[in-house]
Amino acid sequence: MKIDLPTGSHTLRGPRTWPARGPGGARVVYAAAHVVADPLGDNTPGAPAAVDWDATLRFRRHLWSHGLRVADAMDTAQRNMGLDWAATRELIARSAAEARAFGDPAALVACGAGTDHAPDAAGLDTITAAYAEQIETVQAAGAGVIVMASRQLARAATGPRDYHQVYGKLFGLADRPVILHWLGEMFDPQLAGYWGSRDVAAATESFLELVHAHAPMVDGVKVSLLDEAHEVALRAALPEGVRLYTGDDFNYPSLIRSGSHALLGIFDAIAPAAAAALDALGAAEAASDEAERARYFALYDEIFTPTVALSRKIFETPTYNYKTGIVFLAWLNGHQDAFAMVNGAQSARSLTHLCEVFTLADRAGLLADPDLAVRRMRALLAVNGR
Incomplete structure (x- = not known):
């Protein structure tokens, strides 16, 4: 089949048949999921979000069917870019309820808790209270908590101590270990200087100090800086038992293969391929025969390699x-x-x-x-x- 595009004529290769199995092995893998807008709703810029809930939940079932966990109410769902708090609160409740048909909601879906419903929050206590409200909403739904980076905290904080003060209180509100999210300014320019410094090395030192101080309450850290070398070094410096969830949509195959777990927006788009590649990785790591191990690693690379060009675009x-x-x-x-x-x-x-x-x-x-x-x-x- 051929189609003429403004970028040139393209002859389609057609779909690949993906294995029905989900990811195997030792990696914990989340796909950050998008929301489906109601095409007849008023979704003009600045209007309250009008969501097609049936299609939105159907897409989450698609992700779960491939063995992926769902990271919901995150930036992929347009937090801080159109998904208001009323719609976010409903998304959290609906997604967690839908997950019960597949198993334990806390294991299948984790949701972002932030401060975006309080855009004018300025003081640290007010920001902490805003976080607390959203953490309570996520936990009441039965989902896991992802503590999102806060634009309000980035604006109000005067240094690392302020971040440690706020996050230290949030750990005390959590009923189970949480995922911390370090979202780079390429994803949100208003988060520049997060953790108390625009210097990445200084910010990393502050971040690691926080994680080590509260390690029992940290399931993992999700890092979206698009810097492979930085992620590898950070992963090695984490306390034992704290996962590094790669958020690097440019370098995920090598990072996952070398030991990172994953929480990725691109997995929304490539779920069948991601599940097949991760299944191959699990088989490779479990293989005792070296030739079999090499064969599965080659399959992992063969599946993931063409997705990287797509993701980078x-x-x-x-x-x-x-x-x-x-x-x-x-x-x-x-x-x-x-x-x-x-x-x-x-x-x-x-x-x-x-x-x-x-x-x-x-x-x-x-x-x-x-x-x-x-x-x-x-x-x-x-x-x-x-």
């Missing part, structure tokens, strides 16, 4: 607009009826960018129904005068 600068490519692929693959996003964010990437995402997804074997994908791509081209 989706997450290219400005990185925070990556959600548009994630939702675009969900639409091409029939997970939702419209290419629509809360806050009108479907317009955040150019037509040529989306054409390249289409091509790279096909090369990675990730267009599940080529006929549907081509029909929808042609419809998008027509709307844009092509």
